[in-house]
Amino acid sequence: MPLAHPAVPKHRRLLPLRVGTRASPLALWQTRDFLDRITRFCPVLRDAKAFEEHQLLTSGDRIQDRRLADIGGKGLFAKEIHEALLDGRVDFAVHSLKDLETEMPPGIVLACTLKREDARDCLLPGPSLPACDPANPLAVLPQGAVVGTSSVRRQSQLLHMRPDLSVVMFRGNVQTRLRKLAEGEAAATMLALAGLRRLGLEPAGSVPIDPEVMVPAAGQGIVGVTVRADDTELHELLAAIEDPEARAVSSAERALLAALDGSCRTPIGGHARLLPGGRLRLTGLVARADGTFLLKRTEEAATADAVRLGAELGRALRRDSPADLFA
Numbered sequence: 001m002p003l004a005h006p007a008v009p010k011h012r013r014l015l016p017l018r019v020g021t022r023a024s025p026l027a028l029w030q031t032r033d034f035l036d037r038i039t040r041f042c043p044v045l046r047d048a049k050a051f052e053e054h055q056l057l058t059s060g061d062r063i064q065d066r067r068l069a070d071i072g073g074k075g076l077f078a079k080e081i082h083e084a085l086l087d088g089r090v091d092f093a094v095h096s097l098k099d100l101e102t103e104m105p106p107g108i109v110l111a112c113t114l115k116r117e118d119a120r121d122c123l124l125p126g127p128s129l130p131a132c133d134p135a136n137p138l139a140v141l142p143q144g145a146v147v148g149t150s151s152v153r154r155q156s157q158l159l160h161m162r163p164d165l166s167v168v169m170f171r172g173n174v175q176t177r178l179r180k181l182a183e184g185e186a187a188a189t190m191l192a193l194a195g196l197r198r199l200g201l202e203p204a205g206s207v208p209i210d211p212e213v214m215v216p217a218a219g220q221g222i223v224g225v226t227v228r229a230d231d232t233e234l235h236e237l238l239a240a241i242e243d244p245e246a247r248a249v250s251s252a253e254r255a256l257l258a259a260l261d262g263s264c265r266t267p268i269g270g271h272a273r274l275l276p277g278g279r280l281r282l283t284g285l286v287a288r289a290d291g292t293f294l295l296k297r298t299e300e301a302a303t304a305d306a307v308r309l310g311a312e313l314g315r316a317l318r319r320d321s322p323a324d325l326f327a
């Protein structure tokens with residue numbers, strides 16, 4: 001079946017389009033949500049055989065017993081997916097933007113960013129704790145409580161606010177981490193609200209934390225779609241369904257991340273939001289994993305200058321942080 005659409009007048013492609021995705025429940029949910037959006041926009045694709053889903057196993061999925069920071073981090077969830085795109089095994093791929101490195105490999109472009117789900121992290125107290133006070137969520141944690149997370153970004157911010165806490169490693173997909181919490185491996189954990197919501201797993205008692213208190217990861221809550229750079233047909237189709245607000249905020253956050261150029265051992269946070277009047281507000285964070293150093297700054301600029309704002313804030317944070325964080 002040929003694909004004919006106003007966004008793709010020049011060529012005609014044969015269906016099905018092959019979409020690459022990780023196989024986790026969250027990745028599959030995001031991929032199917034994306035396919036729903038594209039078929040709503042482009043009714044010619046509303047055909048059961050228009051898309052073929054290819055589930056790909058990445059190194060990030062295979063290695064479950066170590067911190068991402070200790071196994072070479074950056075791009076761990078995307079490498080095999082990029083290879084599948086470049087080999088032509090898939091035509092496009094759906095990613096959690098926060099797991100996608102800032103610099104795409106040659107031949108691959110980020111063609112589309114979708115509307116952001118809530119970008120905040122939330123605190124999930126386990127069964128041993130009473131309910132959280134939303135105005136002061138961390139107060140629910142008793143002196144010396146154990147929090148499960150394998151994110152150095154969450155760890156550093158928690159320990160900076162509460163040096164008495166201790167952190168144990170929690171890895172695995174969202175469901176695995178919720179099971180560890182239920183089994184008492186830690187008193188509480190922290191997860192991205194976006195993932196919990198999408199999976200319908202937002203537990204009673206979980207409390208979102210203000211993004212300027214617990215700065216989320218760059219791109220958190222946003223789904224991004226990559227294609228081969230020379231596939232102008234798909235590139236144009238995807239560009240037509242992208243969310244401009246998600247593109248603006250993620251451009252600022254990803255420019256910040258790129259300018260900081262930390263290893264994935266360096267706790268880095270970045271969160272932008274649009275303000276009235278075409279302006280954008282960006283908070284950036286750099287810290288030491290143990291929380292003994294933490295630098296957080298917020299700047300504003302015109303939305304059109306999102307990339308410059310991110311790059312400048314990133315460079316300023318880097319300049320004012322201890323050099324060993326970037327070694």
Ligand SMILES: NCc1[nH]cc(CCC(=O)O)c1CC(=O)O
Pocket residue numbers: 096097098099174190191192193194195219220221222223
């Ligand atoms: N690193 C794993 C990951 N990648 C994306 C999400 C959640 C969805 C999102 O942030 O878009 C999660 C889980 C989490 O951090 O709790």
